[in-house]
Amino acid sequence: MKFFVIFLxxxxxxxxxxxxxxxxxxxxxxxxHIIGKLQEKAPAFQRLDTASYPGLPPAVKRLLTQxxxxxxxxxxxxPAIWAKWCVSKAKTYDNMTSxxxxxxxxxxxxxGQWQFAGVGRPSEQCSQYQIVKNMESGGKEFxxxxxxxxxxxxxxxxxxxxxxxxxxxxxxxxxILIYGSSIVxxxxxxxxGMAYPARLSRLxxxxxxxxxxxxSAKMERPVAGLVAEIDADAYxxxxxxxxxxxxxxxRTSYLVNSIKxxxxxxxxxxxxxxxxxxxxVDLQWEKRIKLQNESMKKQYDSLCQKGVKxxxxxxxxxxxxxxxxxxxxxxxxNDLGFDRMLQKLLPxxxxxxxxxxxx
Amino acid sequence: MKFFVIFLxxxxxxxxxxxxxxxxxxxxxxxxHIIGKLQEKAPAFQRLDTASYPGLPPAVKRLLTQxxxxxxxxxxxxPAIWAKWCVSKAKTYDNMTSxxxxxxxxxxxxxGQWQFAGVGRPSEQCSQYQIVKNMESGGKEFxxxxxxxxxxxxxxxxxxxxxxxxxxxxxxxxxILIYGSSIVxxxxxxxxGMAYPARLSRLxxxxxxxxxxxxSAKMERPVAGLVAEIDADAYxxxxxxxxxxxxxxxRTSYLVNSIKxxxxxxxxxxxxxxxxxxxxVDLQWEKRIKLQNESMKKQYDSLCQKGVKxxxxxxxxxxxxxxxxxxxxxxxxNDLGFDRMLQKLLPxxxxxxxxxxxx
Numbered sequence: 001m002k003f004f005v006i007f008l009x010x011x012x013x014x015x016x017x018x019x020x021x022x023x024x025x026x027x028x029x030x031x032x033h034i035i036g037k038l039q040e041k042a043p044a045f046q047r048l049d050t051a052s053y054p055g056l057p058p059a060v061k062r063l064l065t066q067x068x069x070x071x072x073x074x075x076x077x078x079p080a081i082w083a084k085w086c087v088s089k090a091k092t093y094d095n096m097t098s099x100x101x102x103x104x105x106x107x108x109x110x111x112g113q114w115q116f117a118g119v120g121r122p123s124e125q126c127s128q129y130q131i132v133k134n135m136e137s138g139g140k141e142f143x144x145x146x147x148x149x150x151x152x153x154x155x156x157x158x159x160x161x162x163x164x165x166x167x168x169x170x171x172x173x174x175x176i177l178i179y180g181s182s183i184v185x186x187x188x189x190x191x192x193g194m195a196y197p198a199r200l201s202r203l204x205x206x207x208x209x210x211x212x213x214x215x216s217a218k219m220e221r222p223v224a225g226l227v228a229e230i231d232a233d234a235y236x237x238x239x240x241x242x243x244x245x246x247x248x249x250x251r252t253s254y255l256v257n258s259i260k261x262x263x264x265x266x267x268x269x270x271x272x273x274x275x276x277x278x279x280x281v282d283l284q285w286e287k288r289i290k291l292q293n294e295s296m297k298k299q300y301d302s303l304c305q306k307g308v309k310x311x312x313x314x315x316x317x318x319x320x321x322x323x324x325x326x327x328x329x330x331x332x333x334n335d336l337g338f339d340r341m342l343q344k345l346l347p348x349x350x351x352x353x354x355x356x357x358x359x
Numbered sequence: 360m361k362f363f364v365i366f367l368x369x370x371x372x373x374x375x376x377x378x379x380x381x382x383x384x385x386x387x388x389x390x391x392h393i394i395g396k397l398q399e400k401a402p403a404f405q406r407l408d409t410a411s412y413p414g415l416p417p418a419v420k421r422l423l424t425q426x427x428x429x430x431x432x433x434x435x436x437x438p439a440i441w442a443k444w445c446v447s448k449a450k451t452y453d454n455m456t457s458x459x460x461x462x463x464x465x466x467x468x469x470x471g472q473w474q475f476a477g478v479g480r481p482s483e484q485c486s487q488y489q490i491v492k493n494m495e496s497g498g499k500e501f502x503x504x505x506x507x508x509x510x511x512x513x514x515x516x517x518x519x520x521x522x523x524x525x526x527x528x529x530x531x532x533x534x535i536l537i538y539g540s541s542i543v544x545x546x547x548x549x550x551x552g553m554a555y556p557a558r559l560s561r562l563x564x565x566x567x568x569x570x571x572x573x574x575s576a577k578m579e580r581p582v583a584g585l586v587a588e589i590d591a592d593a594y595x596x597x598x599x600x601x602x603x604x605x606x607x608x609x610r611t612s613y614l615v616n617s618i619k620x621x622x623x624x625x626x627x628x629x630x631x632x633x634x635x636x637x638x639x640v641d642l643q644w645e646k647r648i649k650l651q652n653e654s655m656k657k658q659y660d661s662l663c664q665k666g667v668k669x670x671x672x673x674x675x676x677x678x679x680x681x682x683x684x685x686x687x688x689x690x691x692x693n694d695l696g697f698d699r700m701l702q703k704l705l706p707x708x709x710x711x712x713x714x715x716x717x718x
Contacts, residue, residue, distance in 0.1 A: 097547065119454075281467060
């Protein structure tokens with residue numbers, strides 16, 4: 001992974017400071033180091049250069065322009081950090097905060113740990129916001145998560161004039177790809193850094209890449225080809241919620257075999273669908289999810305019987321706890337639900353990754 | 360508490376159903392039973408008739424028109440529930456979901472427990488939404504939480520034609536008033552039923568009333584008078600976050616004494632301010648919160664020394680856990696933060712209430 005060890009020359013103009021007499025220097029974030037992309041050569045704030053994949057379903061292409069799971073890593077000795085950014089005109093989803101949907105989320109490394117520092121609150125299509133201020137003096141390492149559910153057109157990071165900003169190396173090692181639904185993409189985390197792949201990265205030190213496709217994780221063949229094309233140390237498939245029981249039956253073995261053909265040593269971990277809270281009162285939803293999870297279990301058993309090695313399945317049991325309070329809308333975990341998912345997923349995923357020398 | 364034991368005659372017109380051929384009957388929710396109000400005679404969907412309190416600060420009056428903590432209780436045998444409602448034109452706050460800010464949150468009683476059933480997703484100023492469908496047959500008891508951060512102008516609840524709907528009695532006993540800041544009002548719970556006073560009600564069976572005043576819980580004399588005027592079995596004061604250290608010094612004893620004069624036997628529980636996550640990186644915030652909490656501790660100690668009985672203080676230590684992930688924006692708890700608050704508050708509050716025979 002490339003990164004720069006020299007100071008960047010900060011040529012951006014001075015803008016009116018939000019604190020009286022403080023002058024702010026802005027630098028284009030694309031000149032810094034952006035992690036979490038599916039493809040290095042993709043446009044700065046997009047996960048993939050979808051133009052080079054004409055066969056992808058349109059919904060998948062559109063979703064891959066959204067910056068879910070991506071973050072800018074940099075060091076700076078500025079006591080305050082600002083941002084200026086523009087996203088699309090799309091309305092914020094009713095089950096998400098604007099901060100998660102269109103905003104920014106800053107972490108700072110303290111005593112070796114990534115610690116929440118502040119958010120970039122979006123206003124209109126283009127926003128300007130002071131994310132944090134009055135920090136103790138000295139150089140620090142930052143991780144700025146980008147919007148989960150919108151296309152980011154541009155982003156400038158502001159520091160106090162006289163301070164410095166530099167790109168920093170990826171703080172996370174290896175590559176773990178998580179292909180999945182809106183839940184992977186981050187609905188309904190309260191801010192971008194609370195999406196569960198991002199939390200897994202901070203908890204393990206591994207680089208989990210967010211291949212979440214809201215409502216469109218259906219294992220279509222071109223998407224299976226793309227998943228397999230990405231060179232990762234492990235693959236997590238959390239795509240049951242978006243696929244019908246029949247689609248699961250028809251498409252799972254192709255997806256798993258595509259990955260295993262190109263990456264025979266990489267473990268593949270399937271996660272069953274969370275039992276949607278809605279399904280405890282809606283009898284039709286209850287049936288559908290049961291069928292989805294049974295269908296995936298059959299595919300998993302069949303692949304194992306056919307001799308596929310390094311394939312694992314994590315069951316849905318207890319993923320959201322048992323008090324039915326873990327979602328925002330009956331489907332999408334709130335931060336409490338995500339935390340409960342992690343309490344189950346983290347030890348199970350860690351054990352598998354250790355077995356395969358990834359962790 | 361009054362409630363009706365006869366069926367209501369459903370005179371509302373039939374509207375176009377969202378499910379083909381299903382006909383929906385709507386009834387005005389003000390004809391049902393609404394709990395969580397500060398005053399029975401207040402307008403249907405407001406916590407207080409502010410016109411009868413001209414001395415209240417304008418911000419407090421405005422906030423008391425918001426339906427935080429209020430809920431409609433009813434029974435119905437309809438297999439699906441709809442709602443039509445109108446709120447203000449105000450924009451959704453960037454640190455809240457529209458569901459929490461302007462939406463509805465339905466619980467159903469199952470095996471004696473209140474269980475999440477579905478949400479009313481707001482669209483524009485006026486919304487219509489099917490909250491839940493395909494429920495098992497039979498009569499059920501429902502609790503529909505109203506918007507946390509908006510004024511609700513009207514609300515109609517829809518059931519399938521041929522089904523019945525009736526007001527139900529308040530499922531919660533006694534009265535515990537929680538006076539406090541935006542955190543009490545519910546920022547940033549993911550949906551109305553996740554505000555911490557609402558969760559306390561479901562967890563204890565007691566009727567916690569939400570006197571949360573976003574940003575405006577400053578213990579002014581007219582507000583102290585209003586708090587004391589409300590006839591409750593216990594009073595919780597979570598108002599440190601909005602008051603300056605000086606305001607805390609000047610106003611706390613007046614508030615506590617006003618309550619104690621009118622309700623000498625009711626316990627009064629002060630909660631220190633959560634340590635805002637922002638304060639771990641912003642040195643100025645760190646100082647301010649330390650001073651606020653120290654100031655409140657001094658007031659508490661002084662009142663105890665003066666012989667005030669039944670006064671308690673819960674410290675801020677560990678209220679949000681220790682990984683700094685418990686807020687949406689550095690100040691307002693997300694559902695994970697609220698859950699951690701409850702893990703500390705529930706046993707401490709329960710012990711005090713038991714001591715005073717309230718629980």
